[in-house]
Amino acid sequence: MSLRHAILGLLEVQPATGYALASRFEQSLGSAWHATHSQIYPELARLLDDGLVRVAGEGARRSKTYAITDEGRAALRDWLLESEPNRATRSETILRWFLLQTLPRDQRVAALERERASVGEQVTELQALLEVLADGDPHPFAPNAELGLRINTVMAAWLDEQITAARGR
Amino acid sequence: MSLRHAILGLLEVQPATGYALASRFEQSLGSAWHATHSQIYPELARLLDDGLVRVAGEGARRSKTYAITDEGRAALRDWLLESEPNRATRSETILRWFLLQTLPRDQRVAALERERASVGEQVTELQALLEVLADGDPHPFAPNAELGLRINTVMAAWLDEQITAARGR
């Protein structure tokens, strides 16, 4: 149940509304896990039911701000330290790259070049994000962007090599 | 529908039984996509229904060997070249690493060290696999292991830095 713990982690940093969680998900955890409001709201209701979060305040536009409880903190800690990690990863992007190797040379080169451009954009975005983060006060999830940037950098280098290899025949 | 195209990609390399596909999934595509026989068999039935694969032969133990059809090749090519890629990634491992930053220092260091050991093992396995692949005749999916190795290497370096940073306070 990763969604549950991702939400607890975000709330541990700071209380938030469901809506705010949806955006922070993308900003902070986007390169590792993804969720939209239609998953987040029902899960918040379940977390409330289980006493792992509480409603810390209600604001404008019927908004409810949720905060993690001590029980929630214990559940997060337990998951991080006691549970057996699931090491599986899922990346449709990388699956595509692998399957491109079944295509004829010219089609493969063209597709690899499009992928390379896309990863280049990703790298640029992450570099910009890191500069913003370097200015503001230190954010607990700042290292996430750094890891994302480095992974994207090796992916770009791999694509470059694949392009060179596919062209050079 | 990534599963469908992953199967088509594996069959494009070589015809196989559902059982063989399940093992090749792990070997060749494991670091990008994961599937077990309970997904593979029903999907093969659907692919057969849609004319994207055919039964190329039946062998011992009621086994059926499937091969990709021209229609299947066209569907794979279309997906790779014409469809909008889904760039989302999902890694419970990296999510964990991010959430570890919510833990107190000593617990965080211990957990990071366990993660570091696990990535170290992964790196060793991939290096061994690459040596095996370097011997045999060139396999279309050999570059996959190389990318996996490089990503794991930057992850190991990142963990090392996190450990140093967490200790040094």
Added chain:
DNA sequence: GATCACATGTAATCCGTTACATGATTGT
């Protein structure tokens, strides 16, 4: 007054995991 961003929910469908269930062949 219109539009945009904030804000919350549900329903239908699809995909993935885990568990159940069975049988054939090979090697010891």
Added chain:
DNA sequence: ACAATCATGTAACGGATTACATGTGATC
């Protein structure tokens, strides 16, 4: 005989995506 591996399937459940649906507050 027995165990391991090969081989194929189904069922139940849970998680994720997409679509539907509605309302509030701020800004132009």
